Amino acid sequence: MKKYVLLLLLAAPVVACAQSSGSITITNDSKAIISKHIYGQFAEHLGRGIYDGFWVDKNLPVKKQNRIRLDLVAALKKIKIPNLRWPGGCFADEYHWRDGIGPSAQRPRMVNSNWGGVTEDNSFGTHEFLELAKLLDTEPYIAGNVGSGTVDEMSKWIEYLNSNSTSTVVQQRKANGHPEPYKVAFWGVGNENWGCGGNMTAEYYANEFKRYASFAKDYPGAKLKKIASGANSDDYNWTETIMKNVPNNMMWGVSMHYYTIPTGSWGKKGSATSFSEAEYFNTMVNCMRMDEIVSKHSAIMDKYDPQKKVGLVVDEWGIWTDPEPGTNPGFLYQQNSLRDALIAGTTLNIFNNHCDRVKMAELAQTINVLQALILTQKEKMILTPTYHIFDMYQVHQDAKYLNIKLNSPDYEVDGKKLPAVNASASQDATGKIHISLVNLDLHNTVTISTALKNINWSTVKGTILTSANITDVNTFEQPKKLQLQNFTGAKKDGDKLVVAIPSKSVVTLELN
Template sequence: MGSEIHVQQHEPIAEIDPNLYGHFAEHLGRCIYGGLWVGEDDRVPTDDGIRMDTIDLLANLEMPVLRWPGGCFADDYHWEDGIGPREERPTRRNAFWTQGRADIPEEPNEFGTEEFMRVCDLLDAEPYLAANLGSGSPGEAADWLEYCNYDGDTELANRRAENGSEEPHDVKFWGVGNENWGCGGRLSPEQYAEEFRRFATYLRSVDGLLSEQDVELVSVGHIHDDWNRKFLDALSECASFTEGPYDLMEHMSVHRYYEAGSDTDFDDEEYFRLLARSRKVGGDVDNAVDALSVYAPESDISIVVDEWGVWHPEATNTNGLEQENTVRDAISAAGVFDDLHERADVVAMANIAQTVNVLQCLVQTDEEDAWATPTYQVFDLYENHAGGTALDTVVDTDAHEVEDEPYDVPLVSASASAHGDEVYVTLSNRALDSEDVTVSLDEASASVADSAVLFADTEVDEYSRKDNADAFTPGEIDVDENGDGIFEVSVPASSVVALTVEA
């Protein structure tokens, strides 16, 4: 019977924050070393050690924000190890990950704060730093903020200038730890509340007196709702003469990974199971919002999904968490974006894991080349939503039920955003057969100005290699205009379509 999508132009949700299309880079496998940084390796063009073929690909995405240095790595990272002359920097343990594809848990610290800030400058991306709460101290975190943001005459500000950055880095986003319920210290929610108060107090002090940048703090949340509620409840016991306990943060984070079967060897039911599990991202946001509505109903704390994506069983610590990146993975990302757009009023940022070579990466590299993955193409297509107003989008479609999963899989997923006189519509056909889709808008005079399709001629288990990356780029697709703001498009199996509508 086909599927129907109705874009309700007069039912705005909220502006889609460009930071929903954010990224995450951790000192893990070949994400940093070999992906973003090659040092003096002259096999690829570099900018003082930064790998420019990777940068060129990422720059095309207009990356809004980049989270660093972790991840679990962040809670055993001491930032002063990564500044100053590189030849004088110490090699330290990497307590959680190995570098490259070798099982060597060592961190050379060649890539540190200044190198990361240079990457952000090259990408015109906002830096997002995760402070070490697990093995660090509030003073160490406050010192890092002072080093990055203070434009004055202290030892740390002067040290930054000596390291080549006379102007402050003006880092806006600061994570107060990472997964402190797990690798970041295995803290109870009550213990994390105590530590969060300490760290946030000192970071706030540096922000208020030493930084012209309005710093935004991100607390660590959990996908288990009880943890969030216990943390928020314990935080309420904070005594303060200047602000309430929930004024110590602007955002609360959640992380969600999902998988089903092998990265490339999966059957039809595993295909749908992965898509069903990807819907948990939206559910995690809803649960976090519900907890905040109980304990901080007057606050405007928003949700940051600063780690999300597919984590296949092939990605292990001994291979640097590398996995093949397929069309199936990319289609799941399109659905996650649709769910985040639907929640644009409460989600301020999302950061896929990870940027280069690791997990659901957007760019892959070898010693001499860099290329885009299918997920890269979805980001490129969807980022046209950035800064637009999310519109309520009603999808009437069949659903595939997946046994023992809390979510089924609507065969068509979609979202839309308004940009002045244009409406941008994206939709994915998750069915394994083509689907006739009708798209209707409220404005009868609407007409299609542009259209594109991803993965029309590729199988769901196809994955990116340097010799086939062009096969995943967008193609053209025909759209029939029926008048009265109604359009029909035959959407190929397992594909993603974008329509630019003048309305």
């Protein structure tokens, strides 16, 4: 097969006589595809994610369908989110789906014991979620209740949604206003069953998965993609146990959760908006651990599944900071800075580069929770820097992966080093090549002189996200402080591509 070779020489600006350089080599000898599902999102019943997020008061002066907020729908459709995971998270293993169907006024109330102890009226349930998914033109990914539920409860939920039989539960769906099956394919068999989902051992959960999965039936036109509840971060024994004890043909994927904690401690995690360069550096070190963690889980899966039929599903990831001062600590509301955008770009580059095994991922979470894409305040809404990264990176969805080898200059703080630049690349169905680059260095532009061999191209254009300060955020008073801009720092010079990547920025280039 013909190879595309892209050689990038990286150099920081000259300071005295010091100069740093590096290189990237990109080839087209991979058959892997970057699954669009890597760009998925997560919406849990948590804080203001569902209620006062997607699902608003009927009197709120915004456009709505039912009580679904349509300006949020339009913003998410623009970036083509491929899937949406619901109802949790920890909430999934205390959620009983029958409480969320039928006439809204007759639905029982419940206390959300995981997140803030608030009372929910169950007005947003299964039908409302699937109406939202249809409006978003996205695939629903439902997490079933293994922790406090039963095999029969999950089995009947699948039948309720996917069957077209004359059974009582299907007739109930039809009576509730949806004659045709929804045909939901993605099903999580529990969530974090090592923790809030039941504090199970890996061996116990493996048996529970097989029991639940055995009764999770396929119906005509609705073949299930069952996802096993996977490891907490670097718990490689959990993945080993699942892969060893569960036949590959019983599961479509195995999940894994990893959050970037600025301090590395689940106690005081660190501020979303006020941090030093040393704290920023430590946060990025923790972010880049994702590459090691994904690599090691993948190696275990390769041992039991060398044909890579089972996907690694990173269905919770993102930065987790201390909640914003003055907000309910159980709501996990945090601001979203340029630092978070660099985390998003870096993490998506990691997933792209592991697309042979990573088949799906979901950012935590979509609206008003953790590393959100969108924040709302009554009728106002703002797009976060992280939103703009997903907008910029959507060009990689379902594109052909291009192998990339990177030798980056270092970014150094207090005698500690990490690679200043990370990157991923793909080729879309029209032949256009996209290269996404993140410069983590807070001070230095990285200049790239590129020799492209066996690639015919005539023009280059790009987009960039950056700002004056790494702590900069969009606010309701200044909603467009950070937004995508045209990037003019790339040009063709003879047969070379010359690019200057500004400090603390994310750039995506398109070569035609």
